[in-house]
Amino acid sequence: MASYWGKHIHISVFGQSHAPAIGVAVDGLPAGEAVDLDKLQTFLQRRAPGRDSTSTPRKEGDVPEILCGLAEGRTCGAPLAAVIRNTNTRSKDYSELRDKPRPAHADYTAQVKYRGFQDVAGGGHFSGRLTAPLCVAGGIALQILARRGIHIGAHIRSIANAEDRPFQPLGEPLEVLDEVKRASFPVLEAQAGEHMRAAILQAREAGDSVGGVVECIVQGVPVGLGSPMFQGLEGQLAAALFAIPAVKGVEFGAGFEAARMKGSEHNDPFVMEGGAVRTQTNHAGGILGGISDGMPILFRAAFKPTPSIAQTQRTVRLSTESETELQITGRHDPCIVPRAVPVVEAVAALVLLDALLDRNADQI
Secondary structure, rough: OOOEEEOOEEEEEEEEOOOOOOEEEEEOOOOEEEEHHHHHHHHHHHHHHOOOOOOOOOOOOOOOEEEEEEEEEEEOOEEEEEEEEEEOOOOHHHHHHHHOOOOOOHHHHHHHHHHOOOOOOOHHHHHHHHHHHHHHHHHHHHHHHOOOEEEEOOOEEEEEEOOOOOOOOOOOOOOHHHHHHHHHOOOHHHHHHHHHHHHHHHHHHHOOOOEEEEEEEEEEOOOOEEOOHHHHHHHHHHHHHOOOOOOOEEEOOOOOHHHHOOOHOOOOOOOEEEEEEEOOOOOOOOEEOOOOOOEEEEEEEEOOOOOOOOOOEEEEEEEEEEEEEEOOOOOOOOOOHHHHHHHHHHHHHHHHHHHHHHHHOOOO
């Protein structure tokens, strides 16, 4: 089992949902970068559990302990390592899942691949809990990028059948991005958020769950990040986004809607704006040929409904190779989408920082 990523920025996520701690090691950060730990903590709180009626009741402080890699508040060139202590676990809630795997969860595939030696408590290393240390690394990357004029924001585009307004393809005022980050429920239109919350609470009352879509925009990206084919910026982002548990689809710009458009509709006309080449529209989502074109990078990630629901489900008992039923206990999100918003931002930041280093070697 290996959970590492990156070409210039190398991250390795470790731990399990109910282990004493989870954490991340980050290698390759540029030296001399200031890290605002208060700002990092604020970012982590957006993902943390137990702070809203629409999320799991499990409460965790999610306060990172920076073990190394900082000196007097700045990156020192050495690998940075951070841990987050798990303080509120109930491992007994998961005792039977080794023999009776949850539908749509990794219980069965993990059982086969790791021959029963995997940690099943809380989903082990497959848990969304592991996105907390991912946000530590991504939160630091966000601060580094912001100092270079690259700003990343995300919001809930939809949950069930409720939809928020989309980001403007040509970019949003930074005040809008800041406002949605401060919101208790990350949407652009408050009424849309109320409809989404109602859908989540209705699913919870029915012992069910719902999924949704997170939309993300990256503004201030210079032209030239990425490469064609296998190192394309879209491919790098998609690969990292699919590492987030429950992501089942990723699209850029017009996305799948492009398949229903004509070339004359989808093509983004080039224009001159303030002495720079821009495009009139942004159906490409800011990437052409795997390389950033200077327009905002716009993408969406689709999240499936939480597999752990309170309704009785059909499964199998692996020890007897027989069909049976499963009643899941424990504390689970009826919808993970609201808490996934900062995770998407974190992943995008790591990919963009890595791409920036790839273009400029060690000088960014």
